Amino acid sequence: MVEFENxxxxxxxxxGEEQNKFQLVxxxxxxxxxxxxxxxxxxxxxxxxxxxxxxxxxxHNSWSRSVENPKGKTLFNWLSSSxxxxxxxxxxxxxxxxxxxxxxxDLIIAPSHMASDTFSF
Numbered sequence: 347m348v349e350f351e352n353x354x355x356x357x358x359x360x361x362g363e364e365q366n367k368f369q370l371v372x373x374x375x376x377x378x379x380x381x382x383x384x385x386x387x388x389x390x391x392x393x394x395x396x397x398x399x400x401x402x403x404x405x406h407n408s409w410s411r412s413v414e415n416p417k418g419k420t421l422f423n424w425l426s427s428s429x430x431x432x433x434x435x436x437x438x439x440x441x442x443x444x445x446x447x448x449x450x451x452d453l454i455i456a457p458s459h460m461a462s463d464t465f466s467f
Contacts (some may be wrong), residue, residue: 349371356382358389368460369393373400383424398434398455405449409439412449425455433457438447445452 352387355374375381381402389396406418422452425431434455443452
């Protein structure tokens with residue numbers, strides 16, 4: 347997707363055709379940097395059928411067995427902040443992804459209608 351090229355730590359792909367098109371986004375958000383929500387919002391405006399993945403370094407008790415951090419609280423608030431965001435859900439809740447702890451910091455966030463109840467690792 348040309349408009350999202352050259353953004354550090356982010357890759358956005360458009361997959362499919364016509365009505366079946368969705369966007370797959372992967373992002374690395376370093377521990378002491380903000381999650382790029384303004385870019386996420388632009389991606390969602392282009393197509394609400396967007397799946398976000400990546401190491402966001404965001405810990406929250408809604409998806410991680412670890413102490414919450416500011417990034418986790420900010421992500422939780424973003425997910426609750428609008429009707430579009432409210433349809434998004436974290437798919438891999440409570441599955442440790444950190445090599446140094448039981449934290450879930452590598453996340454998969456997808457619209458509820460695209461998520462499968464049988465998703466597992």
